[in-house]
Amino acid sequence: MAIDPRELRNVMGHFATGVTVITTTDKEGRPFGLTANAFTSLSLNPPLVLVCVDKTVDCYPCFEQSKVFVVNILTEAQEHLSRRFATKGIDKFAGVAYHTGECGAPVLEDTMGHIECKIVNAYEGGDHTIYIGEILTASASGDRPLLFFKGKYYHLPQ
Numbered sequence: 001m002a003i004d005p006r007e008l009r010n011v012m013g014h015f016a017t018g019v020t021v022i023t024t025t026d027k028e029g030r031p032f033g034l035t036a037n038a039f040t041s042l043s044l045n046p047p048l049v050l051v052c053v054d055k056t057v058d059c060y061p062c063f064e065q066s067k068v069f070v071v072n073i074l075t076e077a078q079e080h081l082s083r084r085f086a087t088k089g090i091d092k093f094a095g096v097a098y099h100t101g102e103c104g105a106p107v108l109e110d111t112m113g114h115i116e117c118k119i120v121n122a123y124e125g126g127d128h129t130i131y132i133g134e135i136l137t138a139s140a141s142g143d144r145p146l147l148f149f150k151g152k153y154y155h156l157p158q
């Protein structure tokens, strides 16, 4: 039975998630990134995470070029960053505070936390690629995450 993609998107939207910005670089070291909620903790020993990246996103080639990415976990005050990094054709990093992480990819400032990764495997996942990242550094703090549910942003109750 064929599933209509719009209906599938609707069903998947019922799974509430946090929101991340996945950052990486091109081969010249220029910063790239995209908003992503297809992010999962995978393994503690060895420490692994996975992210699923649409093959049509502009920054797609960067993952193969740099072989690194950073998972930046957004706070409820960073909805504007989620929108910005989900917008094609703009200079996504203009006016955005970040520093270069140990892996060479951008680490956004004032997030809930970030996880720097080296890509150790990539798997075909239909119209996405599943990147497995070995964690190089990780830190997090705070308790006000940005949430995403049924296509809208939410905050935890105060």
Ligand SMILES: Cc1cc2nc3c(=O)[nH]c(=O)nc-3n(C[C@H](O)[C@H](O)[C@H](O)COP(=O)(O)O)c2cc1C
Binding pocket: 019, 033, 034, 035, 036, 037, 038, 039, 052, 053, 054, 055, 056, 057, 058, 059, 060, 082, 085, 086, 087, 088, 089, 148
């Ligand atoms: C809340 C949210 C979650 C998203 N999750 C993903 C994701 O997990 N993987 C993905 O490839 N795109 C995801 N997207 C879409 C990308 O952020 C969007 O296509 C982005 O513009 C791609 O960047 P680029 O084409 O400018 O490189 C998500 C968008 C939003 C708003």
